[in-house]
Amino acid sequence: MSIKVAVVGATGRMGKLAIELIDAAQDLQLHAALDSKSELTEALGADVIFEVTRLEVSERVADFAIANDLKLVIGTSGWSAAKIAELQRKLESNSNAAVLVIPNFSIGSMLASSFAAQAAKFFDSIEIVEAHHAGKIDSPSGTAVRTAEMIADARKGLTQPLIPGVGQEARGEVVAGVPIHSIRLSGVSAKQDVVFGGESEVLTISHEVSSIRSYVHGILLSIRLAAQSRGLTVGLQSVVDASSQK
Numbered sequence: 001m002s003i004k005v006a007v008v009g010a011t012g013r014m015g016k017l018a019i020e021l022i023d024a025a026q027d028l029q030l031h032a033a034l035d036s037k038s039e040l041t042e043a044l045g046a047d048v049i050f051e052v053t054r055l056e057v058s059e060r061v062a063d064f065a066i067a068n069d070l071k072l073v074i075g076t077s078g079w080s081a082a083k084i085a086e087l088q089r090k091l092e093s094n095s096n097a098a099v100l101v102i103p104n105f106s107i108g109s110m111l112a113s114s115f116a117a118q119a120a121k122f123f124d125s126i127e128i129v130e131a132h133h134a135g136k137i138d139s140p141s142g143t144a145v146r147t148a149e150m151i152a153d154a155r156k157g158l159t160q161p162l163i164p165g166v167g168q169e170a171r172g173e174v175v176a177g178v179p180i181h182s183i184r185l186s187g188v189s190a191k192q193d194v195v196f197g198g199e200s201e202v203l204t205i206s207h208e209v210s211s212i213r214s215y216v217h218g219i220l221l222s223i224r225l226a227a228q229s230r231g232l233t234v235g236l237q238s239v240v241d242a243s244s245q246k
Contacts, residue, residue, distance in 0.1 A: 003227045004031035006043035007050050008061055011035045014052040014075060017212050018219055028223065040064045048226045050219075052076055055138065062087060062099060069096040071226040075105065075219075077142030081149050081176075088232050098229035102236050103142035105218030109192070110236040112207035113147045116194040119205065120151040121158065125197035127172070131183035132190050139182035143192060145175050146235065151194075152176035 005022050009015040010033035022028040031046040032038075040061065043049050048071045051061045055078035065072035066087075079087075079101050087099055104110065120126060130144040172179040191208040209215075218236050225239050233239060 002027055002029035003223065004029050004045065004047045005050055005223060006032040006034060006046035006048070007052075008034045008038075008040075008043065008057075009051060009053040009076075012052060013212055014215070017215065018050050018052070018223075021216060021219055022223075025220065028220075043070070044068065047071060048073060048223050050075070050223055055079070059083075063090070065099065066090050066094050066097045069094055071098040071229060073100045073102060073222045073226050075102055075222075077103065077136075077138050078145075079103070079142060080145060084232070084234060091232055096230060098226055098231060098233070100222055100226050100229065100233040100239065102218065102222050102239065103146040105215035105222065105236060106190075106207070106209055107217055107236070107240075108209070108214065109143055109190075109207050110218075110240070112192065112194070112205050113143070113150055114237060116147055116205050117150040117154040119194075119196055119203060120154045123196035123198050123203070124159070126151060126178050127195050128178055128180045128192065129183070129195065130180065130190075130192040131185055131188045133188055134184050134186045136184055139184065140173055140175065140180040141182065141190075141192070143190075144180045144182070147192070147194060148175040148178035148180060151178055 005028055007015050007018050019033060022030045032042045034042055049065055050073045051058055052075040055076060058074055058076035084101055091097055128144050130141050132141060172181040189209050189211055194205045196203040221243050222239050225243050
C-alpha cells in the first residue's frame with residue numbers, strides 16, 4: 001500500500017523536489033500539494049505531511065498535525081532546542097501523532113555535524129561559518145543551530161570558557177556558546193565550516209552541496225520512517241539509525 005503524502009510548501013524549491021520524488025517512488029503517493037493559499041485541512045487523510053515553509057507557518061502546521069494525530073516531517077529551519085522541547089510536551093497528549101524535525105536532509109551534512117560534535121571534546125575555541133543562497137530568509141541556518149547544540153551537548157562536563165568578544169555584533173550570533181557567522185550570497189547553494197582552534201593548530205570540518213539533489217536520500221528516508229513513527233524524532237542521524245533497525 002502506498003504512503004499518501006501531503007506537501008506543505010509545494011511551490012518552493014524543496015517542495016517541488018519532494019513532489020518529484022513522491023511521483024517517482026512506487027511506495028509513495030501525492031495526497032495534496034499545499035501552497036500559501038491552501039487550507040491545512042486539505043492535508044487531512046494523508047499518511048504523512050512533509051512541510052518546508054517558514055518557521056511561523058511550520059509552527060502552525062505542527063500544531064495542526066499533532067491536534068489531528070498526523071505524522072509530520074518538518075524540513076523548515078529555525079526549530080531551536082526550546083521550540084523542540086515544546087513540541088515534545090504537546091506530543092505527550094497525542095500518542096498517535098509523530099513529528100520528525102530534520103534541519104538538513106543531506107547525509108554528508110549529518111556526518112559533518114557528527115564529526116564536529118566528536119571534535120568539540122578536544123577544543124575550547126570553536127566557531128561556525130555557514131553560507132547559503134541569497135534567497136534564504138533565515139539566519140543562522142537550522143543546520144548551524146543544530147550543530148552548535150550538538151557541540152554544546154558533547155562538551156557537557158567540560159570547562160566551557162566564555163567566548164572572546166561576547167557583545168561584539170561582528171562576532172556572529174552565539175548559539176549554545178558557539179558563534180555562528182551567516183553569509184547569504186548568490187552562487188552558493190549551502191556550505192558550512194566548523195572551525196576548531198587549538199594549540200598551534202586549526203581543524204576545519206567543511207561540508208558543501210551544489211544542489212538540492214543532495215537531499216534526495218534523506219527526504220525519502222524521513223517520509224518512510226514518519227509513516228511508522230510515533231512521538232518526536234530529531235535529526236537525520238536518528239532517522240538513519242531507526243531505519244536501519246526496521
